[in-house]
Amino acid sequence: MQPKPSIVHLPVYQPGKPIEDVKRELGLDKVIKLASNENPFGCSPKAKEAIIRELDQLSLYPDGAAISLTEEVAKRNGVRPDQIIFGCGSDEVIEMIAKAFFLPGDETVMATHTFSQYRHNAEVEGAVIVEAEMKDGTHDLDAMLAKVTDKTKIVWICNPNNPTGTMLPHQTVADFLNKISAEILVVLDEAYIEYVTAPDFPNGLELLKQHKNLILLRTFSKIYGLAALRIGYGIGHPDIIKLVAQVRPPFNTTRTAQAAALAAIQDVEFVARCREANAEGIQYLTGEFDRMGLRHFPAHGNFIMVEVGRPSKDVFDALLRKGYIIRAGHALGFPTSIRVTVGSREQNEGFIAALSEVLAQSAVEA
Numbered sequence: 001m002q003p004k005p006s007i008v009h010l011p012v013y014q015p016g017k018p019i020e021d022v023k024r025e026l027g028l029d030k031v032i033k034l035a036s037n038e039n040p041f042g043c044s045p046k047a048k049e050a051i052i053r054e055l056d057q058l059s060l061y062p063d064g065a066a067i068s069l070t071e072e073v074a075k076r077n078g079v080r081p082d083q084i085i086f087g088c089g090s091d092e093v094i095e096m097i098a099k100a101f102f103l104p105g106d107e108t109v110m111a112t113h114t115f116s117q118y119r120h121n122a123e124v125e126g127a128v129i130v131e132a133e134m135k136d137g138t139h140d141l142d143a144m145l146a147k148v149t150d151k152t153k154i155v156w157i158c159n160p161n162n163p164t165g166t167m168l169p170h171q172t173v174a175d176f177l178n179k180i181s182a183e184i185l186v187v188l189d190e191a192y193i194e195y196v197t198a199p200d201f202p203n204g205l206e207l208l209k210q211h212k213n214l215i216l217l218r219t220f221s222k223i224y225g226l227a228a229l230r231i232g233y234g235i236g237h238p239d240i241i242k243l244v245a246q247v248r249p250p251f252n253t254t255r256t257a258q259a260a261a262l263a264a265i266q267d268v269e270f271v272a273r274c275r276e277a278n279a280e281g282i283q284y285l286t287g288e289f290d291r292m293g294l295r296h297f298p299a300h301g302n303f304i305m306v307e308v309g310r311p312s313k314d315v316f317d318a319l320l321r322k323g324y325i326i327r328a329g330h331a332l333g334f335p336t337s338i339r340v341t342v343g344s345r346e347q348n349e350g351f352i353a354a355l356s357e358v359l360a361q362s363a364v365e366a
Contacts (some may be wrong), residue, residue, distance in 0.1 A: 043225030090232030
């Protein structure tokens, strides 16, 4: 049997190390995971109640069109229902976009250090990856525009960017959209939008009114705390959404995910509390990094990329032995940095204490 040639050498996505595995391997009773940008405060109690109400309906297929959830998301974003498509996480929306638009040999432009699933899904479809160097951990849209050719099909912009946490302001994105050909699809991934507090963050919904070739990506995995249920969505022009929907699998979001997402998006108080706690966590962690003399990128999501001045794998392993799972930067293109999710106050303080011990020990050993 012969597989697609484009997939043979593709790396398999490596998620953050599971808590139970670490407990078992290292004999630890308590492990804190700050690796996958999950919400340390869980999800809205209203979402849990919605899930429980669905348990008697598990023998029934979900609403394939997610009508109720679509209508609510459309209302809250000021768009029409036919401008929205749901996926099994925003990951699946990325996959569907790639399937819908790429032919082998098409080119796609992205930043050198950004969310890996853009590259992965483009390569599955045989597209040619064209990368533009970042500037201070941030997308350089001028450099990306210079990489565009008549073969370019899609440009990917992750804002705030994963893994660096940096942000592009509104005018920079607006200028880019005004310059790029309307024949090229621009994907603006806003997975962390609910965490952003910066006043000049792009208003993607306003930009969408002006640019038919733009699609926004959102998710319920981050601030809404529904990562386990895998549900995300895209917002775009009806013509674009219709094309993406052509490759959407049937029943690709579950009854429980739809119900929980509907309840979660209505609980604005929970989201506001999580946003405030995250902002406080960023302030605390960056203050501690500054005190320790560690450089870090500006953080606009719920994670921070920090330079530790040592091989990231060594720091990862040492923190693991202390019961803290973080993301080692060597797998993300930053060999002497780590990415840490903002946790609760207690988790953040414990992490800083552990990191201080690890760095002090490695300095002695050096």
